[in-house]
Amino acid sequence: MLKYIGERLLAMFITLAIILTLVFCMIRMMPGGIYDELEDITQEQLDALYAKHNLDKPILVQFGIFIKNVVTDWDWGYSLKLQPNQTVWGILGDKIPITIYENIFSLMISIPLGIGFGILAAIKKNTWIDHVISVMVVICISVPSFVFASLLQYFIGFKLGLFPIVYEPGSTGFAMFYSMTLPIVALALNPIATITRYLRAELAETINSDFMLLARTKGLTEAQATVRHGIRNSILPILSTLVALFTNIMSGSLVIESIFSIPGMGGLMIKSINAIDYNVTQATLVFYSLISLGSILLCDLLYGVVDPRVRVGGKKE
Amino acid sequence: MEANLNKEPILKVNDLVVNFNAYAGTVQAVRGVSFELYEGETLAIVGESGSGKSVTTKAVLGILPKNGRIDGGEIWYHGEDMAKYTEKDFYNIRGKKISLVFQDPLSALNPIMKIGKQIMEALILSLKMPKAEAKARALELMKAVGIPEAEVRFEQYPFQFSGGMRQRIVIAIALASDPEILVCDEPTTALDVTIQAQILDLINEMKAKSNVSVIFITHDMGVVANMADRICVMYAGRIVEVGTADEIFYEPAHPYTWALLSSMPDLDTKEKLFAIPGAPPNMITPPQGDAFAPRNKYALALDFEEAPPYFKLSETHYAASWLCHPDAPKVEMPEILKNRIKRMKEAEEKHGK
Incomplete structure (x- = not known):
């Protein structure tokens, strides 16, 4: 290993x-x-x-x-034009945590919710619950996140006044999370829908498999069989979509960050490209590449953890 | 076998009707099936694909697909009618009193769970056995079904097992809780021939050890000959003939049984192997009379109009064919089959069975 x-x-x-x-x-x-x-x-x-x-x-x-x-x-040079004479690492150091928080939080919301809705839709397949979920999934996948961002800003932020319309710079702890709520939700909708859609399809197929029937005939309840045999087998194929999902959120945050004026990496990258600030641009691009490569590696390792056929089968005796 | 007549059956299925909702209409998969299963016997249910044999046993286990339902009849087991059972009632039966061995061992095991855990799981969750005890029992079962190095195999995954070994595991899982009835749904169909014989021997061996009653579903008459005490021949959702193995093999009475036996390949038959002409009927609109009549060259006019009742041929032997009616014209079974039965009897005498 x-x-x-x-x-x-x-x-x-x-x-x-x-x-x-x-x-x-x-x-x-x-x-x-x-x-x-x-x-x-x-x-x-x-x-x-x-x-x-x-x-x-x-x-x-x-x-x-x-x-x-x-x-x-560990010297990434100086910013040429964006914030002249500041070190690139210094600029990035402020922005990376914000972007990471924002992405991790929306992943943390979207994975459990996506899995939950997916299981629900698969178990209640072809009932009104499944139909409602499916309609929501189609909406969330086909409408881009910046549209949701604007809608959330207008209805929840402006009309209802529940959450701040834009990010409050310099806030920490819960206040930071609070002011980031709307962008996190806007970023999470698409991943939730994606996970739900894949899991529903996978689980609906797994539920009809022979080993689920065997689990029931050997004396497990339907719920036990679904939890112990169905879900783990259907999460397997979804792991590979998680990578796509993560990079998806990352690229989504490019736009979302400017809508909510979040001083994160997305905004920085766009600004640095427009300003022709070589040093900052290359550092942000390296950051995004690292994140993508890292999540691919993590996902491949997770495959081994979840699927013994990958773990044991790959071992050369 | 003769003793069965005096015993109470352990399972009694009475006029069972199972229907499926499909897009094209209601599929009448099982249309009034009745049979008894006695303690310690092997009852074979024989028939071609789509004759309703699997559906019958699925109804007994309460694992019909979501679009299927029991529309009539009773399934008597320990004084209770399982046809009225809810999922919760079946939970107390499945894997505890009645177990199932699947057709395809390659897909019957969870690919990402260790073999040992899959055997132990039901013992722990359903029988509330302590873990250490369950493990001991699982290892004992694995040895009993002939898994070498059971301790090593216990920690392995299904993909590290061959098809035959997996079927042994499925049998071990089915026997884990000492069930009273073991349903084998074509357990050897997916295996190659040499492994088939081993698995059949294993089932017979386990049966001898634990006195479990076996319902054995197959379309392979050769397998039936090795296994069954009694045989039900099913066609188009009905049992057309039932009798002891000897009665079905040596004195078959229904033209469908004749056709089945004639189409069984053997080494001595010189003629071209017999094939039953035509295809089974569409079960959305099953024929009015005897469902086999359109494919039956011996069919009487009455066969097309009215479904035949069961005619009693002996205490244990019944057939649903108008040919068995006392007033029916005398029809002899086909020549091929006659010769074959003669040879089978000779062979049996020679081996002094």
Whole structure:
């Protein structure tokens, strides 16, 4: 198992290196110079700025310096334009926790709710409960999250005044969670619907399987059979959708963060790309890549935990 | 077998009717089936696919699919009519008094649960046995059904077992609580022939040890010959002939039984193997008279109009065919079958059974 994790981590590292190289080169190929709009700047000043950020050197040398600084000093460089002369790591350090909270919270809501609704719909298949859930699922999947965000903002935030319309910067603890409620809900709706839909289909099939019948004929109640044999077998195929889900929430948060003015990574990435701030953009992209790769790894490891056929079958004797 | 006549049956099914709701209409899967099961005997229910044999036993176990329902008849077991049972009542019977062995052992076990746990589960949850005791019992069962290295196998998963081994596990699970009745629903159909014989021997062996009564469902007359004390032949949701194994094999009376026996392959028959012409009737609109009449070259005009009653041929032998009526024209069974029965009798005498 440890060897497997080691191999996977190595593969992940190689993937990340490739992404990093591509990102580094590609953002430098974007049209427009960094300091184009600074009109009253002298050539000497400009040269000094370029030299300061090593932008006057060939791209390979820049890449080398960047890698060396990150590896040796955890130095991601300085922000070029967004918040000039601030370290990139300093900027990111403030935003990462907010984005992580927001995503983790909506995952924490959506996984149990999705599983709950999925089980309910499968057990009550073709009854009015199932039909109501199915209609909600279709709505939540087909309507984009920013539409829900605006609706929630208007009805629950503005009309009813239950939750703040926008995020209150600087709040901590429960206050932070409170002011993040609407964006979390907006982000969670789509994942809830996705999990519900997959689980309903899987479980409805598993319930009719022979081993569920055997579980009942050997003396288990229907509920015992469903819980002990049905659910675990149907969660298995859903694990792979969890990765997609997580990256889905992440990309959803790009838009949601700007709607609710949350100072998170999503907003930062968009702003840094618009401002042509190479250093910040590449750091945020690395962050998103790391999250995706990490969740894929986690999901594959979970497969092994849940499914013995993966765990034992993969072992080379 | 003769002793059965004096005994009370352990299970008595009386005029059972099971219908299914389907999109096309109501499927009359079982149309008035009656049989008795005596203690310690093996009752075989034989018939082709769709004749209602599995449905009958599913009704007995209360595991009919959601669109199926018992629309009539009684299932008497220990003085109670199980046809009126609720899911809760069945819970006290299933896996405790009546167990089921499935057709397909590959899909009957939970793929992601350890074998040992699957055997122990019912003992712990349903019989409230302490865990250590349940484990001892599970290991004992695994050894009894012929699993080598039971302690190692206990910790393994179904995918590490062969088909035959899995069927042994399914049998072990079925026998875990010392049931009174074991229902085997085509337990060897999904297995290859050499394994089939082993599993049949195992069922016979377990039966001899525990005196469990067995309902054995199959479409394979060869398997029946090895297993059954008594045989019910089912066609289109009805039992057409019932009798002891000897009576069904040596003195079959219903044309459908003739056809079944004639279509059984053997080594000595020189002619082309007999196949029953046509297909079973559509059970949404079952025929009015004898359901087998359209495929039966011996059918009388009356067979198409009125369903035949059961004619008593001996104390244990009944057949539902107008041919058995005293006024019916004398019809001999087909020549192939006659020869075959003659050979079977000779073989039996030779082996001094």
